[in-house]
Amino acid sequence: MILNYLTQEFEQEVKSTRNLLQAVPEKDLGYKPSEISWTMGELAQHIATIYYWYVGTLTQDVYDIAADELKRGDTNDIKATLELFESNVEKARAALKTLTEEKLKADWTMKVGERVVLGPLPRGIVARSFLFNHIYHHRGEMIVYLRATGNKVPGMYGPTYEDGKEN
Template structure:
C-alpha cells in the first residue's frame, strides 16, 4: 500500500517535472538570480538528478554522499537535461516498482564520508516523501521563479497558470 501510494504520486509528478523541464529554453540556461545561486541549467540538472537517488534510497540503508558520483551530463542544451531526466526517471520508476512495503519503515540514513548521519535517521517511507519528493517540489518552485524572471512561460502544473487563466 505504501509503495503503490508513492508510485501514484511519482507518476503524476514526473509528468509535471517533464512539463517544467521542457519549458526551459536554451537561452535561459546560464541565467542565475544572484552570485550565490545556481544557473538555470545547474538547477534543472539537479532536478533531473534527484530521480537518480531513488534506488539507493529505496534499496539501501545508507546513502554515503561522499562516494556518490553526480552525473549531470552536458547541460549546455535544455534537451540534454531533459534526456538525463528521462534516463533517471525511468530508473527511479523501476526502483519504486521493485520496492517492498515491508521495507518502507526500515531506518535509512545519509552520511558524508563517516558513519554520522547528515540529518536525522528516518523510516525509508518518510525519506522518500521528504528527501525525494518534497525536495524535488521545492526546486521546481525555484525553477518556476527562474523561468518567470527570464520572461519565459511557465506550464500549468496543477491547473492553468495565471497567464493561461487571463486568456
C-alpha cells in the same frame, strides 16, 4: 497501500516535472537571480539528478552519496539535462518496484563519506522529504526563474497565470 499512493504520485509528478524541464529555454540556462543562486541550467540539472537518488534511497539502507557517481553532462545543454531526467526516471521507477510496505518502515541513513548527514529515519519519511518534496521545492524555484526571464510556465496543477492572460 501507502506504497501504491507513492507510486501513483510519482508517475503524476514525473509528467509535471517533464513539462517544467521542457519549458526551460536554452537561451536562459545561464540566468541566475543572485550571486549565491544556481544558474537555470544548474537548477534544471539538479532536479533531474534528484530522480537518480531514488535508487540509493530506496534500495540501500545506508546511502553514501559521495561514493555514488553520476555523469551529469553540461548544465548549458537542456537536451542533455532532459536525457538525464528520462534516464533517472527509469532508474527511479525500477527502484520503486523493489519497495515493500516493510521497507518503507525500515531505517535509512545518508552519509557523505564517513559523515552522517541524514537519518537514521524511516525510509518512507525520507522518500517524502528528501525525494518527493525536494523535487517540488526546486520546481517552485524553477517557476520563479522562468517567470523572471519572461518565459511561460507550464500548467502542472491546472491553468497557470499565463494561461488566464490569454483568454
